Amino acid sequence: MLPQWSSIFAIVGALLLAHAYNRRNYIRNILAKGEETEGRVVEVRRNPGSLFSSKEGPGEAPVVEYTTISGNTLLHYSTTYVSPCKYRVGQPVRIWYINYKSRREAALPDDQPGNLPRVLFIAGLICLVLGAPALINGLMGLF
Secondary structure (H helix, E strand, O other), rough: OOHHHHHHHHHHHHHHHHHHHHHHHHHHHHHOOOEEEEEEEEEEOOOOOOOOOOOOOEEEEEEEEEOOOOOOOEEEEEEOOOOOOOOOOOEEEEEEEEEEHHHHEEEEOOOOOOOOOHHHHHHHEEEEEHHHHHHHHHHHHOO
8 A cells, every 4th residue: 555545544543533532422521511401201212223134122212302491392312222221101301402503412311322432443543553654654754
């Protein structure tokens, strides 16, 4: 592979690592900086399973309806599927949300970030390791 293209792997790897960190702390940031309100569980959904599987996965997750300070009624579809599910339809729950322009983010206190941060971290680390020698070599040529 050409050295000038190899250094791009290091840059992509660094970006993937930064995004992995961001996704890892996504729910924590909503809980720390968001507005707290009370919502109500309107549905408990079964885990649809993996993307390419026709079988359902284990666990259930709640769908929560909540009202913002401005009076908008929104839905939060949790993706933290657990078994047994501690939520029941009609149950009141605490939910935190951030509405900024067209961004609408919400989280329950027990929501989890899932596997995406781990996958991004591993991919970023691999790209960084593959591209770092070419990037360092190119930077050393500047001096």
